[in-house]
Amino acid sequence: MQEYSSQAAYDRGEAVCVIGAGASGLIAVKNLRENGFEVDCYERDTVLGGLWNPQNQHSPLYPNTHLVTSRSQTEIPDFPMPDDWPDYPSAAQMLAYLTSYAKHFGLSEHIWYGSEISHVEPVEGSRFEVVVKPAAGNAARRLRYAAVIIATGHHWAPNLPSYPGLDQFRGTVLHSSQLKDPSRLRGKHVLVVGGGNSGADIACEAAVNAASCVHSVRRGSWHLPKYLGGEPADYALARLNSRPKYLRRFLTDRLLKGPARLAARMGVAADGSPSEEEPVRNGRYMEHVGDGSIQRRGEIARFDGFDAVFVDGSEMRPDLVVLATGYRPKFTSVEPRLLGIEGDSPYPKLYARMFSPRMETLAVAGLVEPGVGVLPIVHWQTHAIAHWLLVRKSDPERAANFRLQVRSEAEQDTARPAGSSPRHQLAVDAEEYLASLGRIIDTLEQEPAK
Amino acid sequence: MSLAAWVRRARTPAPAPVKREYAFFEPADLFDMDVKDDPEASPVLCCTGDPAGASAFNALWLKRIATTGRYAAAVSVRGQGGTPAAEGGLEARAHDLVQAAVTVPRQTVLIGHKEGAAWAALAAGRYPAAGLVLVSPQKVPKQPPTPVGGPPVLIVVAESETQSKEVQAVAAAYGTAPLTFAGSPDDVFKGAGAEGLLDAILSWLARKD
Known part of the structure; x- marks a missing residue:
């Protein structure tokens, strides 16, 4: 058992606990x-900004990380980014943006740095007892909160694949998050594993820096350049949604025809229809495949001493293997059952992708991959959560009705077939999810019936 | 701001960026021992429909606001003062004002004068202002957006305007009774009337803090 500094938990009344800054x-x-x-x-x-802060020890940033969604689709709706910034800001600009957001709204005074939550436990019906363990060796503190919002993100626990012989491989193996410095690629023969955004970005980085670059992908994926029709691609595509429905398909196909033909020529096209999963957004990748500085190969079968052997039987001798295989969601403090995590899958099953199915006052913010900027989605999620907590306090009858509505939204959501890969469990259709969020917020903001 | 309004805005072309002219005054710039920067008081950002833009506030307003310990700033939107003209109407000017608001160090009060009141009203629908002050509002949309974050709203009009339909419509839209000041709505930047007006606004801001 853990030693607590005091036996009784300190009651914070109606205060809310947010995990993660x-x-x-x-x-x-x-x-x-x-x-x-x-x-x-x-x-x-000890720093804010989460994944965007390179000083964070769990930061997943790799050399030259930029946003993959454009500024206008990524900025927080009520705090726009400066309009003289580029369309695709860098990680450093993103950190400056989040820092100024925190400063502008005076958020720092509510953040306790270096404090890990070791345990969250429901007590007295809907309240939570939270055990805070400071990094600096002090005894843990126990506090009670009216609600807990988990905002720990899903880009910090690396997803590491296992290949036969990988542990005896004689070269260097790094996860994408460990590759902090682009000079590590210089003059090396690099093998990049993983066909997601980070894989494509690092392959492009290696294409210009390394002696040679081989990119191993299990399957084709949908590639999208960063600009389409003279506009940022996500903006151009989102704009089509405001067109009449019968035109939308035609206009989308017309916009995507060029990139689709290029992808087919380069042999990177996905099998399914493009809209089912999140695209890889990279404007340079195809050019590097086209000039041969990135060589695409299939899946790796095994590692053998200095060599990597592919499923098609070909071999190569990499100096450096970069595993750009993404991340797994990981919840350290909350009992998985409360988030609807069942069986072997690490992916929670939440109502409307944010509310815990078991506890009314437990919610998760930002656990979606909508294929558009996540920040606005999180803004509307937390807007809904805050209103939900208000309604729950003031009007239990409406709260019960709302709970029913959210459950039915959640059922509609699961009726949709899941993505083709376990990685896409968090993927949602931005259009549908925003509409569902809009319905939730409308219900919560309605004037109570008199 | 509603989700639907945000979706609509994110899917319309953003106004062309311009290099905006700012004027600002910090309490420390006064070199006055008695004036202390008040970290609790919200900064103030002003704009006006007057073509002079931000520089109109230099005569009296910025210094007077800074003496209350507040960071005082003013911005010229496109086509005013030192800011180049660019495409875009009301929405683009509201965009300029929001862009100015996010550069202020803390959550700011928006003060709009004449057409500036319309821009401030639109900006408050997109940015959670700490307060919204409309001085002699003109050309405010019939149904201004609900201010984000529920800031307190003050409407101040000249005595001659109190009976105008426009002012009454704005007051009805925000559900507050307008405060009146002596003098002409165009003559708010200097003179005795201006000081009275400014003191009324500042005491209203201080009351709510």
Whole structure:
């Protein structure tokens, strides 16, 4: 058993606990404060900004990380990025943006840095007892909160594949998050594993820096350049959604025809229809495949001493293997059952992708991959969560009705076939999810019936 | 701001960026021992429909606001003062004002004068202002967006305007009774009337803090 500094938990009354001070956590704190809640935000690291801060020890940034969605689709709806910034800001600009957001709304005074949440336990019906373990060796503190919002993100626990012989491989093996410095690629023969955004970005980085670059992918994926028709691609595609429905298909096909033909020529096209999963957004990748500085290969069969052997029987001798295989969602403090995590799958099953199915006052912010900028989605999620907590406090009858509505939204959501790969469990259709969020917010903001 | 309004805005072309002219005054710029920067008080961002733009506030407003310990700023939207003209109407000017608001160090009060009141009203629908002050509002949309984050709203009009339909419509839209000040709606930047007006606004801001 753990030693506690005092036996009794300190009761924080109606205050809300937010776990994590990354982008989602900051937005949650701001929206809860705006709705009159007292908030304590706990951050395991000593800096804010989460994945965008290279000083964060769990930061997944790789050399030259840029946004893959454009500025206008990624900025927080009520705090726009400066309009003289580029269409695709860099990680450093993203951190500056989040820092100024925190400063502008005075969020830092509500954040406790270096405080890891070791345990969250439901007590007294809907309240939570939270055990905070400071990094600096002090005894843990116990506090009670009216609600807990988990904003720990899903880009910090690397997903590491296992290949036969990988542990005896004689070269260097790094996960994409360990490759902090592009000079590690220089002059090496590099093998990049993984066909996602990070894989394509690192392959492009290696194409210009390394002696040679081989990119191993299990299957084709949908590639999208960063610009389409003279506009940022996500903006150009999202704009088509405001067209009449019968034109939408035609206009989308016309816009995607060029990139689709190029992908087919380069042999990187996906099998299914393009809209089912999140695209890889990279404008340079195809050019590097086209000039031969990236060689695409299939899946790796095994590692053998200095060599990597592919499924098609070909071999290569890489100096450096970069595993750009993404991340797994990981929840360290909350009992998985509360988030609907069952069986072997690490992926939670939440109502409307944010509310816990078991506890009314437990919610998760930012656990979606909508294929568009996540920040606005998190903004509306936390907006809904804050309003939900308000409604729950003031009007139990409406709260019960709302709960029913959310459950039915959740059922509609699961009726849709899941993505083709386990990685795409978190993927949602942005259009549908935003509409569903809009319905939820409308219900919560309605004037109570008199 | 509603989700639907945001979706609509994210799917319309953003106004062309312009290099905006700012004027600002911090309490420390006064070199006055008695004035202390008040970290609790919200900064103030002003705009006006007057073509002079931000520089109109230099005569009296910015210094007077700074003496209350607030960071005082003013912005010229496109086509005013030192800011180049660019395409775009009301929405683009509201965009300029929001862009100016996010550069202020903390959550800011928006003060709009004449057409500036319309821009401030639209900007408050997109940015959670700490307060919204409309001075002699003109050309405010019939149904202004609900201010984000529920800031307190103050409407101040000249005595001559109190009976105008436009002012009454704005007051009805925000559900507040307008405060009146002596003098002409065009003559708010200097003179005795201006000081009275400014003191009324500042005491209203201080009351709510």
